[in-house]
Amino acid sequence: MFKKALLALPVAMAVGVAGTAAQAEWQDPNDVLQKLLEAQPDSKYLHQSEMNIMMMPDNPALYLLDDGEELFYKERGPNNASLESCDFGKGEGVLEGAYVELPRYFEDTGKVMDFEMRLVHCMKEIQGFTSDDSAVSQRHGSGSDIMRLTTYIAHQSSGYAWNPPLDHPKEQAMRDAGEVLFFRRGGAMDFNCAACHGDSGKQIRASVLPEMRNSQEWTKAVSWPAHRAGQDNVRSQNHRIRGCIWQMRHAGILPDTPVNTALISYWNDAARGEPAILPDLKR
Amino acid sequence: MFNRRILTAAVVVSASAALAGCDQFFQDTSDREVDITQMSPEELAEYLVLETNSFRLDQDVQEGGTARERMQQDEIQALCSLEGSPNSETAGQVVAAARASYERPDGGVQLGDWRRGAELARSGYGYRVGHNNDDHGTREPGANCYACHQMDPAETTYGTIGPSLANYGRERGTDESVLNYVHEVVSNPHQYFPCTYMPRFGRNFLTEEQISHVMAYLLDPESPVNQ
Numbered sequence: 171m172f173k174k175a176l177l178a179l180p181v182a183m184a185v186g187v188a189g190t191a192a193q194a195e196w197q198d199p200n201d202v203l204q205k206l207l208e209a210q211p212d213s214k215y216l217h218q219s220e221m222n223i224m225m226m227p228d229n230p231a232l233y234l235l236d237d238g239e240e241l242f243y244k245e246r247g248p249n250n251a252s253l254e255s256c257d258f259g260k261g262e263g264v265l266e267g268a269y270v271e272l273p274r275y276f277e278d279t280g281k282v283m284d285f286e287m288r289l290v291h292c293m294k295e296i297q298g299f300t301s302d303d304s305a306v307s308q309r310h311g312s313g314s315d316i317m318r319l320t321t322y323i324a325h326q327s328s329g330y331a332w333n334p335p336l337d338h339p340k341e342q343a344m345r346d347a348g349e350v351l352f353f354r355r356g357g358a359m360d361f362n363c364a365a366c367h368g369d370s371g372k373q374i375r376a377s378v379l380p381e382m383r384n385s386q387e388w389t390k391a392v393s394w395p396a397h398r399a400g401q402d403n404v405r406s407q408n409h410r411i412r413g414c415i416w417q418m419r420h421a422g423i424l425p426d427t428p429v430n431t432a433l434i435s436y437w438n439d440a441a442r443g444e445p446a447i448l449p450d451l452k453r
Numbered sequence: 454m455f456n457r458r459i460l461t462a463a464v465v466v467s468a469s470a471a472l473a474g475c476d477q478f479f480q481d482t483s484d485r486e487v488d489i490t491q492m493s494p495e496e497l498a499e500y501l502v503l504e505t506n507s508f509r510l511d512q513d514v515q516e517g518g519t520a521r522e523r524m525q526q527d528e529i530q531a532l533c534s535l536e537g538s539p540n541s542e543t544a545g546q547v548v549a550a551a552r553a554s555y556e557r558p559d560g561g562v563q564l565g566d567w568r569r570g571a572e573l574a575r576s577g578y579g580y581r582v583g584h585n586n587d588d589h590g591t592r593e594p595g596a597n598c599y600a601c602h603q604m605d606p607a608e609t610t611y612g613t614i615g616p617s618l619a620n621y622g623r624e625r626g627t628d629e630s631v632l633n634y635v636h637e638v639v640s641n642p643h644q645y646f647p648c649t650y651m652p653r654f655g656r657n658f659l660t661e662e663q664i665s666h667v668m669a670y671l672l673d674p675e676s677p678v679n680q
Contacts, residue, residue: 339490343497347489350498355530357523358516358580359597359652364536366614374600374612375577412584421508421520422583429507432498 196266197329199447200226206386214371215387218378222399222451231321231397231404231449234312238322241315247297247305256292269327270446273435275338282344284431286408289319309425312404320406321395321449328448332389332441341435348436351429358419377453382440389444392437396450404449407434515580515589516657533648544647551643558661562632565662570670573663574598596659596667601651605677614650622672623679635668
């Protein structure tokens with residue numbers, strides 16, 4: 171279904187054997203963005219904000235990196251442990267390329283986990299935090315531990331191609347359920363995600379919306395964490411999902427839940443093969 | 454392009470019957486109790502939405518009832534959960550369901566006050582729940598038309614998901630057949646456009662009075678939409 175993504179591979183990476191790990195290497199987020207802009211000169215979505223494109227080298231999200239790194243290596247929590255033994259899927263403490271290969275199935279929990287779910291899992295299991303501790307309960311805003319850690323960890327995958335694994339049957343099941351969810355209509359206005367992200371160049375009020383079937387638009391769309399200029403805060407993939415579902419007039423979505431995981435499994439897959447912009451800068 | 458298979462009520466019932474008692478599994482550290490690989494994607498999606506505590510389903514919502522009812526699909530939502538356009542059979546079912554549920558207001562379709570309609574058309578407030586709840590007691594819910602349509606040609610920010618409605622009334626007039634048609638579209642557009650992305654504003658969303666104001670904004674010769 172995603173042959174389109176394969177055709178676009180040369181933009182950022184050497185073509186590897188189909189089905190193997192991504193071949194890309196780390197690239198500065200601004201370089202990734204510039205290449206996408208060149209590859210898609212007619213994309214209204216990618217080119218909509220000249221201001222943001224200009225500001226990209228000074229993306230305020232970059233200011234979170236140092237704090238995030240410190241938090242990652244610091245011995246913290248009731249167990250006085252660092253996060254170095256956290257396995258994001260590529261081995262304990264391996265961060266390079268890990269973010270773009272999530273969600274994935276984890277043997278130790280027996281389930282498919284998205285990035286934020288996994289991070290919270292590690293902070294609880296390794297560091298001993300509980301749901302009530304602000305270190306894990308505060309999910310949003312540049313001042314939260316979670317967003318600082320997220321930005322630092324995600325940045326280690328900048329320029330790598332999205333490549334969420336689908337080898338485990340549960341990974342495939344969650345991705346496929348995510349696809350159904352993308353088209354599942356409901357709520358007070360009968361919306362599904364495709365209502366606003368199904369066509370190219372469509373606008374909701376002043377925003378030009380990314381199209382899910384254009385993987386070079388979609389890689390930017392799913393490139394979170396990102397500094398949202400309009401909110402003056404760094405935001406996560408999960409925060410974006412919550413915002414769209416709220417605008418859709420569906421029920422309120424809760425953090426660390428499998429609907430998030432399924433949607434992210436599907437949307438990261440829809441950006442497969444394209445390089446991630448981590449962190450990005452958005453309207 | 455593929456048309457997503459329609460999820461029938463029967464599938465939902467059998468999925469939840471088979472899974473009864475396992476509601477909590479995603480909150481445990483292990484999902485060994487339920488094998489998600491044994492479900493079809495449609496069954497799994499339904500299960501994730503309704504039975505894994507992913508949503509605040511018990512929350513009260515503005516139209517009455519709970520958020521759970523919002524997330525349980527009605528016939529039109531289920532039939533229209535597909536990528537692209539419906540095939541002719543599905544389209545026929547959708548149109549029939551939409552016509553069956555449509556009600557013309559008592560006393561016929563009337564135009565209200567276009568000034569009130571202008572405010573409603575611009576407002577995106579209302580019916581949002583979750584981490585933040587729209588309070589209809591302090592502010593009237595709006596109609597969101599500008600999110601998708603150009604209307605007043607002088608307004609510069611508008612969405613493009615729907616066609617431009619600039620000069621809509623000037624081109625059509627306000628005779629009874631026009632009033633009836635526009636009311637049918639605003640109340641339940643699936644009667645003419647099966648599986649459209651335009652919401653059904655007559656279904657627990659706008660009051661008949663609000664619809665009359667929005668219609669005046671579209672059709673009244675005095676309205677800025679028609680200047």
